[in-house]
Amino acid sequence: MTNTTDLADPGLGAVPPPGSPARRPAPAWRMLLPTMTPWLALGLALVAGVCLFGLLGPLLVGDPDTIRDIGLSPPTAQLWLGTTQTGQDVFAQLAHATRGSLQIGFLVGALATVLSAFFGIYGAYLGGAADELFSLLTNVFLVIPGLPLVIVISGFVPRESRGLWTIAVVLALTSWAASARVLRAQTLSVRNREYVAASRLSGERAWRVIVVEILPNLLPVLASQFVFAVIAAVLGEAGLSFLGLGASGSSTLGTMLFYAQNGFALPLGAWWWFAPPGLLIALLGTGLSLINFSIDEIVNPKLKTVRTHRRRARAAARTARKEAR
Template sequence: MTNLASPTALDTAADEPAPSGRPARAGWRSLLPTMTPWLAIGLVLIGGITLFAVIAPYFVGDPREIRDMGLTGPSAEFPLGTTQTGQDVLAQLAFATRGSLQIGIIVGLLATALSALFGIYGAYKGKVLDEAFSLLTNVFLVIPGLPLVIVISGFVPRESRGLWTIAVVLAVTSWAGAARVLRAQTLSVRSRDYVAASQVSGEKSWRVIVVEILPNLLPVIASQFVFAVIAAILGEAGLSYIGLGASNSATLGTMLFYAQNGFALSLGAWWWFVPPGLMIALFGMGLSLVNFSIDELINPKLKNLRLHRKRARRAARLERELARDTTAKEAVR
């Protein structure tokens, strides 16, 4: 992540003229990324998959119902075919998508809260508390993430390995990197005059953090939340694929696990493993596109590059209009 340059992100966005000649967005609007085709595609992918996860389970049958028609291809009755035991793949996909999104959101919230606690609060308080939090953060950064997740998941009994258990394991092992970034940003913002003025006036610590510091870190926190959701869904899929996922919950990872155990690839049953894999890929792509757009609020180089491109396109458009007007005048003469 790139440090927020002084003045603050809100002030910079408010003072910088908009490329279209209109005044720049002020206040909370300056925290929102500029709408671009890539951002629109990302929002459509996220919205469509989320809508499918919320609504589709109410319109499909029981995903665990066993039928005497194993490994049948897509048909009018079963649009995505059936598994070896005759279970409806579409019904499984609907419930599995909901489960994966739940894990992603839970992990994103927990990891963001932990990184904010150890990064923002520790850096603001400083001294012994900051040193202790930094030491703990460094310990988690040194330990390899994937082996730690596998070890913790392996020690949890299979019957207790539910959705919340996997989410907590993934959150505990994924907050340290974001906390390190937030600590650096907070140390930069904490030294500014308006924060010092709030401290001198006797404001409480929580109010200084929430009102004076947190607004400058919102783009960074939003980007880290999106990244945590992506990492959580991929992490859960990886754990489930090796048999360490949520044993009593339906997720996209468990679908891939059962497809692997059922030899779907060798049997040519593409309708069993392609839909969950494609769902993970599309949702990850949508979140990545949104994350790239948020990164433009954090990285001044990306923001200036987009500004220069817009100005260049506007200048080229004006030149073409001027050339057409000149040609029209010469034709009249």
């Protein structure tokens, strides 16, 4: 007698039980989306919460630069996160700093993804000398230590010229190479498929073959690399700002930590000054990492299969315990 718990889902190749209604095939676009899991839901909730706070928070708080005569005041009903050494509202600073970090993070993620796609996908599609040249340039950026290079470039740029775009370009230039190598390997695999060869033989232009035939197969990889680039950008900008090399005239979570360090917040016990920006960085990084893990299941379907088998094993164990009772 066959146990129904041993039957695999139709999506994994097993035959559904007799008499059961036939399942409609999932649409093609659904295959590009990760499966909703508790971890993915938690990641989306964390990222959405931080993004909403960064977008709407500055509209609801007062001026973060207003100076009061209550320096290092602990949190109260009027000042939810207390004040800095000069009496500035920490909660107002946190809202504006979150928006600044999100701007840099998503800007660097977009720039790094575009660079990696150009050097990885376009170079691999062209092949020949162009592919060799792009691979050489990618390898050069791979062997250069990223963080020291960012520190050196930021240190040589004059402070008055070190704006938001400057920091974003510096971070993007030092974070695209590894992603380009992955995209090149994926493109070399897709380029030899029949439908791509048919498009090339029919005289289609290179950009159309890449956009229509190759790029849809690489969207999960690009999404995963974009999320990872955002995480690296937020952490990299926080590190630069903590060292005093961040964007001038802008407020980010890193600049909050920098001023908290200079104001001796830790020795003075002013936890409300440095703990909230550090916690927001951790929450944003955790949420993006959980989303990235879910996207990895699209890139590597074996991860989804392993999770499915584990879920079935737990269900079988629960059924066995119930029968034993």
